[in-house]
Amino acid sequence: xxxxxxxxxxxxxxxxxxxxxxxxxxxxxxxxxxxxxxxxxxxxxxxxxxxxxxxxxxxxxxxxxxxxxxxxxxxxxxxxxxxxxxxxxxxxxxxxxxxxxxxxxxxxxxxxxxxxxxxxxxxxxxxxxxxxxxxx
Amino acid sequence: xxxxxxxxxxxxxxxxxxxxxxxxxxxxxxxxxxxxxxxxxxxxxxxxxxxxxxxxxxxxxxxxxxxxxxxxxxxxxxxxxxxxxxxxxxxxxxxxxxxxxxxxxxxxxxxxxxxxxxxxxxxxxxxxxxxxxxxx
Amino acid sequence: xxxxxxxxxxxxxxxxxxxxxxxxxxxxxxxxxxxxxxxxxxxxxxxxxxxxxxxxxxxxxxxxxxxxxxxxxxxxxxxxxxxxxxxxxxxxxxxxxxxxxxxxxxxxxxxxxxxxxxxxxxxxxxxxxxxxxxxx
Amino acid sequence: xxxxxxxxxxxxxxxxxxxxxxxxxxxxxxxxxxxxxxxxxxxxxxxxxxxxxxxxxxxxxxxxxxxxxxxxxxxxxxxxxxxxxxxxxxxxxxxxxxxxxxxxxxxxxxxxxxxxxxxxxxxxxxxxxxxxxxxx
Amino acid sequence: xxxxxxxxxxxxxxxxxxxxxxxxxxxxxxxxxxxxxxxxxxxxxxxxxxxxxxxxxxxxxxxxxxxxxxxxxxxxxxxxxxxxxxxxxxxxxxxxxxxxxxxxxxxxxxxxxxxxxxxxxxxxxxxxxxxxxxxx
Amino acid sequence: xxxxxxxxxxxxxxxxxxxxxxxxxxxxxxxxxxxxxxxxxxxxxxxxxxxxxxxxxxxxxxxxxxxxxxxxxxxxxxxxxxxxxxxxxxxxxxxxxxxxxxxxxxxxxxxxxxxxxxxxxxxxxxxxxxxxxxxx
Numbered sequence: 103x104x105x106x107x108x109x110x111x112x113x114x115x116x117x118x119x120x121x122x123x124x125x126x127x128x129x130x131x132x133x134x135x136x137x138x139x140x141x142x143x144x145x146x147x148x149x150x151x152x153x154x155x156x157x158x159x160x161x162x163x164x165x166x167x168x169x170x171x172x173x174x175x176x177x178x179x180x181x182x183x184x185x186x187x188x189x190x191x192x193x194x195x196x197x198x199x200x201x202x203x204x205x206x207x208x209x210x211x212x213x214x215x216x217x218x219x220x221x222x223x224x225x226x227x228x229x230x231x232x233x234x235x236x237x238x
Numbered sequence: 239x240x241x242x243x244x245x246x247x248x249x250x251x252x253x254x255x256x257x258x259x260x261x262x263x264x265x266x267x268x269x270x271x272x273x274x275x276x277x278x279x280x281x282x283x284x285x286x287x288x289x290x291x292x293x294x295x296x297x298x299x300x301x302x303x304x305x306x307x308x309x310x311x312x313x314x315x316x317x318x319x320x321x322x323x324x325x326x327x328x329x330x331x332x333x334x335x336x337x338x339x340x341x342x343x344x345x346x347x348x349x350x351x352x353x354x355x356x357x358x359x360x361x362x363x364x365x366x367x368x369x370x371x372x373x374x
Numbered sequence: 375x376x377x378x379x380x381x382x383x384x385x386x387x388x389x390x391x392x393x394x395x396x397x398x399x400x401x402x403x404x405x406x407x408x409x410x411x412x413x414x415x416x417x418x419x420x421x422x423x424x425x426x427x428x429x430x431x432x433x434x435x436x437x438x439x440x441x442x443x444x445x446x447x448x449x450x451x452x453x454x455x456x457x458x459x460x461x462x463x464x465x466x467x468x469x470x471x472x473x474x475x476x477x478x479x480x481x482x483x484x485x486x487x488x489x490x491x492x493x494x495x496x497x498x499x500x501x502x503x504x505x506x507x508x509x510x
Numbered sequence: 511x512x513x514x515x516x517x518x519x520x521x522x523x524x525x526x527x528x529x530x531x532x533x534x535x536x537x538x539x540x541x542x543x544x545x546x547x548x549x550x551x552x553x554x555x556x557x558x559x560x561x562x563x564x565x566x567x568x569x570x571x572x573x574x575x576x577x578x579x580x581x582x583x584x585x586x587x588x589x590x591x592x593x594x595x596x597x598x599x600x601x602x603x604x605x606x607x608x609x610x611x612x613x614x615x616x617x618x619x620x621x622x623x624x625x626x627x628x629x630x631x632x633x634x635x636x637x638x639x640x641x642x643x644x645x646x
Numbered sequence: 647x648x649x650x651x652x653x654x655x656x657x658x659x660x661x662x663x664x665x666x667x668x669x670x671x672x673x674x675x676x677x678x679x680x681x682x683x684x685x686x687x688x689x690x691x692x693x694x695x696x697x698x699x700x701x702x703x704x705x706x707x708x709x710x711x712x713x714x715x716x717x718x719x720x721x722x723x724x725x726x727x728x729x730x731x732x733x734x735x736x737x738x739x740x741x742x743x744x745x746x747x748x749x750x751x752x753x754x755x756x757x758x759x760x761x762x763x764x765x766x767x768x769x770x771x772x773x774x775x776x777x778x779x780x781x782x
Numbered sequence: 783x784x785x786x787x788x789x790x791x792x793x794x795x796x797x798x799x800x801x802x803x804x805x806x807x808x809x810x811x812x813x814x815x816x817x818x819x820x821x822x823x824x825x826x827x828x829x830x831x832x833x834x835x836x837x838x839x840x841x842x843x844x845x846x847x848x849x850x851x852x853x854x855x856x857x858x859x860x861x862x863x864x865x866x867x868x869x870x871x872x873x874x875x876x877x878x879x880x881x882x883x884x885x886x887x888x889x890x891x892x893x894x895x896x897x898x899x900x901x902x903x904x905x906x907x908x909x910x911x912x913x914x915x916x917x918x
Contacts, residue, residue, distance in 0.1 A: 104609045105642040113364065115251040115276040120430055131431060133438060134318035140251040141318040144364050149247005150642075158528055159539060160607025165639055166541060182270035182277040199432025201376045228249065228280050231437055234377040234422075241914040242882045256702055267703060269710060280789060286914075294800055296879025302813060335650045335704025359842055367709055368650040370694075385908065387795035392566055403567060405574060406862035412795040413862040414822005416908050439830040454814035454821040464602075471568025473512045500793065500824050503573055506513040521772065523659035523684040542726035548659040549726040550686005554773050590678035590685040636657065636688050664838055675839060677846060716889025745784045775845055776784040778830075 105221055106162040107150040108169050109183050112177040116185035134153045135219040140184065146226040147177065149211065153218035163217035200227045204235040212237065239356055242298045246308045251278040252294065252334045255322075276320065282362040283313065289354035293368035299353035310315040311346050336363045340371040348373065377493055378434040379422040380441050384449040387414040388457035388470045412456065418498040419449065421483065425490035435489035444482040447482050472499045484509065513568040513629055515558040516577050520585040523550040524593035524606045546591065553616065554634035555585065561626035571625035583618050608635045612643040620645065649765055650706040651694040652713055656721040657684040660729035660742045684728065690770040691721065693755065697762035707761035719754050744771045748779040756781065785901055786842040787830040788849055792857040794866035795822040796878045820864065826906040827857065829891065831904035843897035855890050880907045884915040892917065 118135040119128050128136040130177050133143070140236055149172055153162040176191075183189050185198035204225045212220045226232040264272040271277070277344050285308055289298040291300040311326075319325050321334035327342055328334050344359045362368040390398050390407040400408040407413070421444055427436040448463075455461050457470035463478055464470050474499045484492045498504040526543040527536050536544040543549070557580055561570040584599075591597050593606035599614055600606050612633045620628045634640040662679040663672050668772055677683070681733040697706040720735075727733050729742035735750055736742050748769045756764045769774040786850050798815040799808050808816040815821065829852055833842040856871075865878035871886055872878050886901045906912040 103644070103646060104612060105644075106609065106640070107640050109638040111365075113277050113279055115278040118432070123430075131436065137318050137320070137324070139319070139320035139323045140276050140278065141498030142276065143249055144252040144280045151244050154606065155602065155609040155613070158531075158605075160526070160605030160610045162609055162641075169638075182273050184273070184275035184277070187275045188273070197430075199427065201378065201427040201431045204376060205427070206434055229247075230381040230441075232379050233434075234379070236375070236377075238375060239916070239918060240884060242881065242915075243912050243914070245910040254704070259702075267708065291879065291881040294803075294877075296798070296882045298881055298913075302809065305910075307831030332672055333702075333704030335699065337650065337699040338704045340648060341699070342774040366713075368651050368875070369706075370651070372647070372649075374647060383909075385821050385823055387822040388567065395566075403572065409862050409864070409865035409868070411867045412820050412822065413793050413864070414795040414820065415793055428894075444900045454817050456817070456819035456821070460817070469566075469568030471563065473563040473570055474568045476512060477563070482526065502517040502577075504515050505570075506515070507845045508511070508513075510511060519773075521685050521687055523686040545728070545732070547728035547731045548684050548686065549657050549728070550659040550684065551657055552688045564647070590681050592681070592683035592685070595683045607758050637655075660839070667838075675844065741838075743835065745835040746840045747788065748784060749835070759863030760802055774789040774849075776787050777842075778787070780783070780785075782783060 103152050104155055104162055105150050105152045106165065106168070106218070107148050108165055109173060110146070110147050110149070110169065110172045110177045111145065112181035113142065113144050114183050115140040115186050117141065118197060118199060119186075120197065140186075143227050145180070146174065147207070148222075148226070149207075149220070150222040150224070150225040151215055151218035152221040163215070167217070168215075171211070171214060175214060176207055189197050200231065200233045201235075202226050204233050208235050208237055239288050240291055240298055241286050241288045242301065242304070242354070243284050244301055244304045244308060246283050246305065246313045247286075248283070248313040249278065249280050250316050250319050250321050250359070251276040252321035252335060253277065254335060256333065270298070278323075279363050281316070283308065283343070284360035284362070285356070286357070286358040286360070287351055287354035288357040290348065303353070304351075307350060311350065312343055336361050336367065336369045337371075340369045344371050344373055375424050376427055376434055377422050378425045378490070379420050380436065380437055380444060382421070382441065382444045382449045383417065384419070384453035385414065385416050386452050386455050386457050387412040389413065390469060390471060391458075392469065403447050412458075417452070419444065419479070420494070420496035420498070421479075421492070422494040422496070423487055423490035424493040435487070439489070440487075442485060443483070447486060448479055465509070472497050472503065472505045473507075475506045480507050480509055492508050511560050512563055512570055513558050513560045514576070514626070516573055516575065516580060518544075518555050518557070518577065518580045518585045519553065520555070520589035521550065522588050522591050522593050523548040525549065526605060526607060527594075527617035527621035528605065537618050549551050551635050553588070555580065555615070556630070556634070557628070558630040558632070559623055560629040561643050571623070575625070576623075579619070579622060583622060584615055608633050608639065608641045609643075614641050616645055647696050647697055648755050649694050649696045650709065650712070650762070651692050652709055652716060654691050654693070654713065654716045654721045655685065655689065656691070656725035657688050658724050658727050658729050659684040661685065662741060662743060663730075664741065684730075687771050689724070691716065691751070692768035692770070693764070694764070694766040694768070695759055696765040707759070711761070712759075715755070715758060719758065720751055725769055744775065744777045745779075747752040748777050752779050752781055783831050784835055784909075785830050785832045786845065786848070786898070787828050788845055788852060790827050790829070790849065790852045790857045791825065792827070792861035793822065793824050794860050794863050794865050795820040797821065798877060798879060799866075800877065807899055820866075823858070823907050827852065827887070828904040828906070829900070830900040830902040830904070831895055831898040836884065843895070847897070848895075851891070851894060855894065856887055878903050880913045881915075884913045888915050888917055
C-alpha cells in the first residue's frame with residue numbers, strides 16, 4: 103500500500119456566524135472570524151489516496167487524473183467564492199468551518215475515486231491552522 | 239546602511255470591481271476576482287527599514303517597536319476585514335488591489351518611522367503574486 | 375473524527391551533554407551539539423487534537439483556546455530560554471533532546487485538553503529534523 | 511514510541527516510458543513525463559524511524575547516523591543521476607515512478623536500521639506531489 | 647513605480663558539459679552537474695515588472711496576462727524538457743546554466759511586456775541556489 | 783551583470799545584553815533577548831555575488847566554490863556556537879545582533895571573493911525577521 107498526495111489551492115471568503123445566536127454570542131465564540139462583512143484565506147488542499155503501484159505504470163493512480171478530479175469537483179467550485187453564500191456543495195445550514203469543509207470534500211471525492219482508495223483530506227487555512235479527515 | 243525586515247500577516251476579504259463599469263467589463267478585466275460576494279487571501283506583509291546599527295544596541299531600530307507599529311497602524315486594521323467595506327485607511331473610491339494597498343501602507347508608515355528610514359513595503363497576496371513599493 | 379492542528383513557535387538555547395560521561399564520550403556521541411557554551415534553534419511546535427465537529431460552531435475545539443493553552447503552558451515557558459538551565463518543565467536530569475521535549479509537552483497538555491482529545495505533538499528542530507509523539 | 515524524521519535531498523533526471531507500449535500509448539498515459547529526452551526534479555526525502563528515547567542520550571537513534579546512512583545508501587546514489595539509466599538500485603524493468611522509488615528506498619534502508627525501527631519513507635517530487643510508504 | 651511579481655514553475659533535465667573540453671576538465675569544473683546522462687530540477691521562475699497602478703483597475707498590468715505570457719513564451723517551452731537537447735530558445739552552443747537561462751528569459755520577455763516594464767528575472771534552481779538578472 | 787545567490791545555514795545561541803547598562807535597562811531595550819542564560823536560532827545566510835557569465839562555463843563564479851568559501855569562513859565558525867562567547871570573528875565588545883553579524887560577514891567575505899563581486903549578505907534570524915547589507 104503506497105500513499106499518494108496531490109496539492110491544489112483555492113482562495114475564498116467566509117465568516118463564522120451562527121444565525122441562531124445573538125451578535126454578542128457570535129463575537130464571544132468566533133471573535134474576529136464573525137466579522138459581518140467576511141474575511142478570507144488562501145486555502146491549500148492535500149488529497150491523499152492509497153493503493154498498490156500498477157506494474158505497467160508504477161502509479162497508484164494517475165496523478166493528473168487526480169488533479170483534474172479535485173479541480174472539477176472541489177477547487178473550481180470554491181475558488182474566488184464566498185463559502186457562506188456562493189457554494190452549492192456547502193449546505194446553507196452548515197458552518198463553513200475548515201473542519202466541516204474537510205468532511206464535505208471527503209464525501210464528494212470518496213465515491214468518485216475508484217482507481218485507488220481515498221485516505222485523507224487535509225485542508226490548510228493559514229500557516230498556523232490545518233485539519234485532516236480520514237473518513238471516520 | 240543596513241536593511242531590516244519584519245514580517246506580519248493578516249487575512250482579509252476583497253473583490254476587484256469597478257462600479258463605473260458594466261458587469262461584463264468587470265468580468266472581462268477582473269475575471270474571478272470580480273465575484274460579487276467577495277473572495278479572500280492570507281496576506282503576508284514585509285516592512286523593510288534602513289539605517290546604521292546603533293553602537294549600544296546593534297539595532298537599526300528595535301524590531302519589537304517596528305512590529306508593534308505595523309500591527310497597530312496596519313494589520314490590526316486589515317485583519318479579518320473586508321478591504322472594500324470595512325477599512326478606513328483604504329479610500330472607498332480606490333480599487334483594493336495589492337498594488338494600491340502597498341502604496342497606502344507606505345504612506346501611513348513612512349511618517350511614523352523616525353528611528354530609521356522606511357525602504358520597502360512588500361505585500362504577498364498568494365504564493366504566486368506579490369508587489370513591492372519603494373516610495374517613488 | 376476530525377484532526378485539528380495548531381502551530382506555535384519558540385526560540386531557545388540548549389546543549390546535549392551527559393554529565394556522567396567524559397568530555398570525549400560527549401563529543402563522540404553528541405558532536406557539535408555538546409558545545410559547552412550552548413547553541414540554539416527556532417523550534418516549530420504542531421499540536422494536533424481530534425474530535426467531532428460541534429453542530430453549532432463547526433469546531434472540534436476553539437482553535438483560539440488551543441492556541442492560548444499552548445502559549446500559556448508551553449511556548450511562553452520555553453521561548454528565549456535555555457532548555458538545560460531555565461525551564462522548570464524539563465527535569466534537570468533529563469537530556470533536553472527534541473524527543474524528550476515532545477514527550478514532556480504531551481504530558482503537560484494531555485490532561486488540560488478536555489474539549490477534544492490530544493492526538494499528536496510534533497516538534498520541528500531544524501528544516502531537516504523533527505519528531506512526533508502520539509502518547510504511547 | 512517516538513517518531514524521528516530526517517530530511518535529505520537529491521536532484522535527478524527521469525522519464526516515465528513503458529518500452530512495451532507504443533509512443534502513442536506512452537503519450538496518452540504519461541503525457542509530458544514521457545518526454546524522450548528526460549526531465550527532472552529536486553526530490554526531498556523524509557525518513558521516519560520510531561523507538562524509545564535512550565535514557566543516556568534522549569535519542570531514538572543518533573540523527574547524524576541516520577543522515578549518514580541515508581546519504582551513503584540512497585541520496586549519493588541518486589543525486590545528479592538519471593533514474594532510468596544510471597542507478598543500480600532501481601531495476602531496469604521497473605518504472606522509476608515516485609511510488610516505486612519509495613518502496614525501493616524502504617527495502618534498502620529497512621534491514622540497515624537496527625537502532626530503531628523504520629516507520630515511513632516520504633518522497634516529495636514537486637510542491638504538489640508526494641508519496642509515502644510504510645512497508646506494507 | 648510599483649513592482650509586481652508573478653511566480654511560475656517548470657521541471658526540466660539538463661547537464662553542464664563543455665564539449666570543447668576533456669571529460670576530466672568537465673568533471674573538475676562541473677562535478678556531478680556534468681553527469682553524462684543528465685540530472686534535473688524543479689525550477690521556480692519569478693518575473694517582476696514595474697509601472698504605475700492604473701486608476702480604473704489598480705493594476706500595474708493584469709497579472710493574469712503576465713501569467714499567460716510567461717507560460718506561453720517560457721515555461722510551456724521548458725517544462726518536462728531537456729534544456730540541452732529539446733529547447734529552441736536556448737542556443738545549442740550556450741551552456742544551459744541558470745545564469746544564462748535567466749538572460750535568455752529576459753531577452754524573450756522584455757520586448758513582449760508593453761503594459762509595464764520588465765524589471766527582474768529571478769530563477770530558482772534549488773532551495774540553495776538562485777540567480778537574478780535586471781537586463782544589464 | 784547577473785546576480786547569483788547561495789544559501790547556507792547554521793544554528794547558534796546568543797543573547798543581546800549590554801554590559802555597560804543595568805539589568806533593568808537591558809530588560810527594557812532587549813526584552814526576552816536579554817535572557818541571562820541565552821536563547822538561540824536557526825539562521826539562514828544568503829550570499830549574493832554579481833558578475834558576467836563566463837562563456838565556457840555559463841557561471842558568474844562556481845557556486846560550489848562559493849559554498850565552500852561560505853562554509854569555511856563563516857558557517858563552520860558559527861554553527862553550534864555561542865555568538866557572544868565562542869566566536870573569534872565577532873569582537874567581544876560588539877553586540878551580536880543580526881545587523882552587526884551581517885556587516886562582519888560582509889567584511890570577511892568581500893576580500894576573498896575575487897572571481898565575482900560580493901553584492902549582498904542576507905541573514906534570516908526567524909521567519910519574521912531578516913537583515914540585508916550591501917557593503918555601504
